Amino acid sequence: MTPTARPFRSVLYIPASKPRALDKARALPVDAIIFDLEDAVAPEEKTVSRDVLAEALAAGGYGPRFRIVRVNGADTEWGAGDLEAAAAMAPDAVLLPKVDGPETVAAAAARLPGGVAIWAMMETPAGILNAAAIARAPRMGGFVMGTNDLAKELGSRDRADRLPLMSALQTCLLAARAAGIPCIDGVYNAFKDDEGLRGQCAQGRDLGMDGKTLIHPAQVGIANDVFAPSEAEADLARRQIEAWEAAKAQGQGVAVLDGRIVENLHVDTARRTLAKLDAIAALEG
Numbered sequence: 001m002t003p004t005a006r007p008f009r010s011v012l013y014i015p016a017s018k019p020r021a022l023d024k025a026r027a028l029p030v031d032a033i034i035f036d037l038e039d040a041v042a043p044e045e046k047t048v049s050r051d052v053l054a055e056a057l058a059a060g061g062y063g064p065r066f067r068i069v070r071v072n073g074a075d076t077e078w079g080a081g082d083l084e085a086a087a088a089m090a091p092d093a094v095l096l097p098k099v100d101g102p103e104t105v106a107a108a109a110a111r112l113p114g115g116v117a118i119w120a121m122m123e124t125p126a127g128i129l130n131a132a133a134i135a136r137a138p139r140m141g142g143f144v145m146g147t148n149d150l151a152k153e154l155g156s157r158d159r160a161d162r163l164p165l166m167s168a169l170q171t172c173l174l175a176a177r178a179a180g181i182p183c184i185d186g187v188y189n190a191f192k193d194d195e196g197l198r199g200q201c202a203q204g205r206d207l208g209m210d211g212k213t214l215i216h217p218a219q220v221g222i223a224n225d226v227f228a229p230s231e232a233e234a235d236l237a238r239r240q241i242e243a244w245e246a247a248k249a250q251g252q253g254v255a256v257l258d259g260r261i262v263e264n265l266h267v268d269t270a271r272r273t274l275a276k277l278d279a280i281a282a283l284e285g
């Protein structure tokens with residue numbers, strides 16, 4: 001399976017308890033928004049936040065941005081009510097926190113309208129070990145890495161190279177790719193540290209992540225930049241396709257460009273790069 005065509009470079013969390021932030025997001029150049037009813041909302045604000053969010057989504061104005069509602073877990077006092085409220089909001093997807101296995105997804109699917117995709121927070125040790133089954137669960141639309149919860153569960157240290165999280169990130173990416181769904185990297189907590197964010201975005205992009213979850217508008221530009229194909233990548237893609245077409249016209253299956261072979265699999269990647277650029281252009285209108 002291959003990376004997905006729809007851009008998910010920047011996926012911004014917005015606490016559903018913050019009307020000003022909900023409004024601001026209508027003008028932010030993000031590919032997707034996670035409207036959060038879970039960890040960003042204090043217990044005493046949980047119920048009223050559902051109404052605030054329902055009102056914001058009903059008012060609309062989010063344009064082509066992919067709208068995801070993150071609910072509280074089914075094992076909490078707010079889980080069932082959140083799911084019912086989210087179903088009525090008709091978002092593009094509902095994001096389930098702390099998914100341990102495919103049965104959690106099935107239970108939510110039974111309570112959500114068919115047109116709403118289900119996404120999973122991958123942030124528990126059991127969830128990571130069951131990643132392949134979760135990715136293949138009916139209606140599963142995408143993975144979001146919950147690196148804060150995962151680090152908490154593992155008891156790992158916060159390292160710049162994210163070594164303690166690497167096997168989990170890659171396991172989820174493998175599972176997502178095998179199922180043909182997007183996998184979005186976890187948040188970078190130091191929201192004023194642009195250089196650190198850029199480094200972590202680049203690491204996620206190198207791994208194959210589709211984009212990064214973000215917590216502040218100031219992080220959007222960097223994620224959009226790093227997760228979009230660069231000019232150099234686009235130029236190489238065009239030249240690879242050209243070289244391969246020319247070789248093919250002469251009955252050859254392999255071309256040589258800049259001293260490297262170009263085979264049909266490289267051409268697939270090149271076409272995907274250009275398709276991603278087209279999709280970004282379409283999204284940015």
Ligand SMILES: CC(C)(COP(=O)(O)OP(=O)(O)OC[C@H]1O[C@@H](n2cnc3c(N)ncnc32)[C@H](O)[C@@H]1OP(=O)(O)O)[C@@H](O)C(=O)NCCC(=O)NCCSC(=O)C[C@H](O)C(=O)O
Nearest residue numbers: 013014015020021024039040146147148149187215216217
């Ligand atoms: C991190 C923040 C608490 C910072 O808030 P604040 O100090 O108020 O920021 P600013 O004053 O710089 O805000 C400037 C303007 O930007 C708007 N704003 C701020 N954040 C957002 C946002 N996320 N989306 C949209 N707009 C936002 C402010 O309203 C200001 O607007 P204006 O007044 O018009 O100028 C805050 O950014 C924040 O709460 N961020 C979200 C935190 C969050 O969602 N956390 C939960 C998700 S992370 C997680 O759970 C990961 C996962 O589960 C895991 O386990 O890893």
Ligand SMILES: [Mg+2]
Nearest residue numbers: 123146148149
């Ligand atoms: Mg979490």
